[in-house]
Amino acid sequence: MPQQTYLAHGKVHDLFANIQSVMIGKEEVTTLSIVALLAKGHVLLEDVPGVGKTMLVRTLSKSVDCEFRRIQFTPDLLPSDVTGVSIYNPKTLEFEFRPGPLLGNIVLADEINRTSPKTQSSLLEGMEESHVTVDGNTIELKRPFFVMATQNPIEYEGTYPLPEAQLDRFLLKLNMGYPSAAEEMQMLDLISNDHPINRVQAVMTKEELIELQNRAAEVYVDPNIQRYIVNVVSETRRHPSAYLGVSPRGSIALMKAAKAYAFIQDRDFVLPDDVKYLAPFVLSHRLILNSEAKFEGMTSEDLVNDILQKVSIPVRKEK
Numbered sequence: 310m311p312q313q314t315y316l317a318h319g320k321v322h323d324l325f326a327n328i329q330s331v332m333i334g335k336e337e338v339t340t341l342s343i344v345a346l347l348a349k350g351h352v353l354l355e356d357v358p359g360v361g362k363t364m365l366v367r368t369l370s371k372s373v374d375c376e377f378r379r380i381q382f383t384p385d386l387l388p389s390d391v392t393g394v395s396i397y398n399p400k401t402l403e404f405e406f407r408p409g410p411l412l413g414n415i416v417l418a419d420e421i422n423r424t425s426p427k428t429q430s431s432l433l434e435g436m437e438e439s440h441v442t443v444d445g446n447t448i449e450l451k452r453p454f455f456v457m458a459t460q461n462p463i464e465y466e467g468t469y470p471l472p473e474a475q476l477d478r479f480l481l482k483l484n485m486g487y488p489s490a491a492e493e494m495q496m497l498d499l500i501s502n503d504h505p506i507n508r509v510q511a512v513m514t515k516e517e518l519i520e521l522q523n524r525a526a527e528v529y530v531d532p533n534i535q536r537y538i539v540n541v542v543s544e545t546r547r548h549p550s551a552y553l554g555v556s557p558r559g560s561i562a563l564m565k566a567a568k569a570y571a572f573i574q575d576r577d578f579v580l581p582d583d584v585k586y587l588a589p590f591v592l593s594h595r596l597i598l599n600s601e602a603k604f605e606g607m608t609s610e611d612l613v614n615d616i617l618q619k620v621s622i623p624v625r626k627e628k
Contacts, residue, residue: 323512327372334492347525348569350480351456360485362459370415374511378413382424388431392441418458422468436478482594528568529578533623544616550602555595563591
């Protein structure tokens with residue numbers, strides 16, 4: 310068994326190194342993206358244009374030998390442009406289903422807040438249920454299935470903010486951030502002749518990814534840590550600065566993310582530190598601040614961090 314464990318984690322290391330060969334200085338975002346991938350979750354990347362959101366998804370898709378699809382969201386995009394549509398074939402006198410870009414393995418939903426809520430909602434069923442319904446027929450999505458969506462938080466003209474029901478479907482919400490001066494200099498050197506993404510090769514097959522996902526789901530979570538997760542999430546519903554707290558789906562998401570994070574750390578059990586580290590990325594986009602907190606300049610991340618400081622961490626008791 311140790312040989313199998315080394316092979317699995319070797320694949321995770323190769324995937325990380327592959328992405329880092331293109332994404333300079335984005336170690337944390339890369340790690341968390343792999344966590345979401347292994348936890349069978351989805352990622353929302355929110356940041357200004359030009360910091361590498363789309364490049365991260367493209368590099369991840371090229372590193373895994375899976376079918377990659379891209380959806381460029383625009384105001385005139387229809388739900389059928391996402392899920393697919395049935396077209397009448399006059400030769401066969403029957404309707405034939407033409408699958409949309411959502412029926413891929415790794416899907417990039419670029420600028421998701423540029424399209425209407427009706428089209429945004431076409432992602433909901435697929436992200437949560439792993440199937441879509443077209444013309445009354447249920448179509449199962451491929452395995453593995455991973456959505457990484459991007460949005461620009463600065464330009465609000467002509468955009469449609471994602472509703473809470475759809476934000477809740479994303480396991481993690483991440484920000485890229487600007488690179489340092491040294492990292493930006495390194496980027497200039499890398500792309501001086503040829504863009505590094507053109508040299509990226511797949512380091513993991515579809516079957517290997519599914520195996521890693523199944524093994525990450527088997528990581529042990531102690532009941533005390535489960536109680537810690539529930540206590541943290543419950544506090545978001547009682548916090549005086551919260552208008553809407555985190556739903557039970559948030560508790561499940563935090564546990565799944567903690568399992569995947571422990572797995573890539575070469576552990577078969579979850580630590581309280583795993584939960585504490587991941588909580589801001591998993592919970593912040595699932596709650597709504599009240600007007601007083603917003604007026605005072607408080608953010609959702611501040612609220613989650615405040616709760617983490619107050620909720621007691623479970624300590625192992627020696628017999």
